[in-house]
Amino acid sequence: MKRTALIVLSLISSAQIALASDISSVRKSELLNLLKHDCGSCHGLSLKGGLGPALTPDVLRQKPIEYITATILYGRSGTPMPPWRPFMSEGEANWLAQRIKEGVQ
Amino acid sequence: MSRRLILLLLMLIAAAPIEAGELRGTGDLGVVVERAKGSLQVIETSGNSVLGRIDGLGDLSHASVVFSRDERYAYVFGRDGGLTKVDVLEHRVVARVIQSGNSIGGAISQDGRLIAVSNYEPGGVRIFDAETLDPVADIPAVYGANLQSKVVGLVDAPGNRFIFSLWDAGEIWSVEMSDPENPVITKYRDVGKNPYDALITPDGRYYIAGLYGEDGLALLDLWYPERGVKRILNDYGKGEQKLPVYKMPHLEGWAKAGRHLFIPAVGQHQVLVVDTDNWQETGRLDVHGQPVFVMARPDGRQIWVNFAFPYNDTIQVIDTRDLKLVETLKPGKGVLHMEFEPRGGEVWVSVRDIDRLQVYDTSDFKMLADQPAEKPSGIFLSARAHRTGL
Known part of the structure; x- marks a missing residue:
């Protein structure tokens, strides 16, 4: 499990180089809408938590971007967090992870 | 009293009807939650129009509403812990x-x-005076070694009770409030892992909690509370690969036709059909996606289903006579909620991503109204005032 996570992390770090500039502004607003409303159905509209944990910058301070990206893409087994890989690329998940970590308005 | 004063009073009385507006009842009114804006739209169902808006209600993601028994006031439960009492006549x-x-x-x-x-944080239930919103009782959902659980599936029940489920603890609690100073709490432990929502039947007899963490549902018969909570549909989903769940289903109201109860399957593109005489599964209906709401038209003849992301642009309608799909509607992305008018002729639908509020005729599925609303979610008509559990 740990090794898989490590492989996943390294895959992501190599993939993320081709990043934010490749994501169109239309797609960015789609992703933010998804974050607010679909992630928000468990984590709260303002990401302050619901059945799922709060995702505020304060809570996530200790979590590396790669960890957050991997959680978005592959979910967390043993919890209700589902994988979002079918709906976004690794670069897009990485961009979203950065937005979450710095705090989204 | 001086003549001048009388004259002044007469002038005031003459002007009053214009300022006060016309008298009207509240039986055809309702409210729609605009989740992102923190506001409610006040709607009326006789002409299917929007009457006004009430602002300043805070974070309304996943907000819900109950009505006072005179149907004049709506109580709005916001995600940020806000409890707001609004006047639906005066907006x-x-x-x-x-x-x-x-x-x-x-x-x-x-x-x-x-x-x-x-409440999720701090986990528990708080009880307030409906008139003033003054606090009456605080019931922390404490379990195990002083842990506190998130609370879901709170409903009212006969005998002035409230029933609710503890997500983290896997418990169902019943609180009897006949003496508000001294709530009497009954706890049912080990009902199943992660109850995510619950419903109560309109007769107030059965409380049913859906379980996220394992198969089956937890059933409490309130006519025989001493018999405890029993598990039903234990075999549902055994050995089957569950799909990722992108939105938790809701258990609201009672989708029932004859002896059949219709409930959303968790992690499957299916609606479960349960025989309420023996609580056995009698069938499964394949549907477009993972169901979120499974609602019966008030006469029980149709079941309307909406779906979790990424299938949330669709509504499907099932005829309960033969359990056949009769209609697939595509209102637009983000269909969040459906609310039937009390006699079932029309249904209101909120479509979040395209910011629309739509009304459909339930006999021919024609759209009767289509109005703007800002990220609409829950729709609550005042007739809920007279229904247990809503």
Whole structure:
């Protein structure tokens, strides 16, 4: 499990180089809408938590971007967090992870 | 009294009817939650129009509403712990308290005097005076070694009780509030892992909690509370690969036709059909996606289903006579909620991503109205005032 996570992390770090500039502004607003409303159905509209944990910058301070990206893409087994890989690329998940970590308005 | 004063009074009386507006009842009114804006739209169902808006209600993601028994006041449960009492005739906030850090819904007592709110943070239930919103009781959902659980599935029940489920603890609690100073709490432990929502039948007899963490549902017969909670549909989903769940289903109301109860399957593109005489599964209906709401038209003849992301642009309608799919509607992305008019002829639908509020005729599925609303979610008509559990 740990090794898989490590492989996943390294895959992501190599993939993320081709990043934010490749994501169109239309797609960015789609992703933010998804974050607010679909992630928000468990984590709260303002990401302050619901059945799922709060995702505020304060809570996530200790979590590396790669960890957050991997959680978005592959979910967390043993919890209700589902994988979002079918709906976004690794670069897009990485961009979203950065937005979450710095705090989204 | 001087003549001048009388004249002045007469002038005031003459002017009054214009300022006060026309008298009207509230039986055809309702409210729609605009989740992102923190506002409610006040709607009326006789002409299918929007009458006005009430602002300043805080974070309304996943907000829900109950009505006072006179149908004049709506109590709005916001995600940010806000409990707001609004006047649906005058379109204004009457009272508002921030009662917790993070809450998920509420209920009004059988006698109409108490409002209960279920909270995630701090986990528990708080109870307020329906008139003033003054605090009446605080019931922390404490379990195990002083842990506190998030609370879901709070409903009102006969005998001035509130029933709710503890997500983290896997418990169901019943609180009897006949003496508001001394709530009597009954706890049912080990009902199953992660109850995510619950419903109560309109006769107030059965409380059913859906389980996220394992198969089956937890059933409490309130006519025989001493018999405890029993598990039903234990075999459902055994050995089957569950799909990722992108939105938790809701258990609201009672999708029932004859002896059949219709409930959303968790992690499957299916609606479960349960025989309420023996609580056995009698069938499964394949549908377009993972169901979120499975609602019966008030006459029980149709079941309307909406779906979780990424299938949330669709509504499907099932005819309960033969359990056949009769209609697939595509209102647009983000269909969040459906609310039937009390006699079932029309249904209101909120479509979040395209910011629309639509009304459909349930006999021919034609769209009767299509109005703008800002990220609409829950729709609540005042007839809920007279229904247990809503």
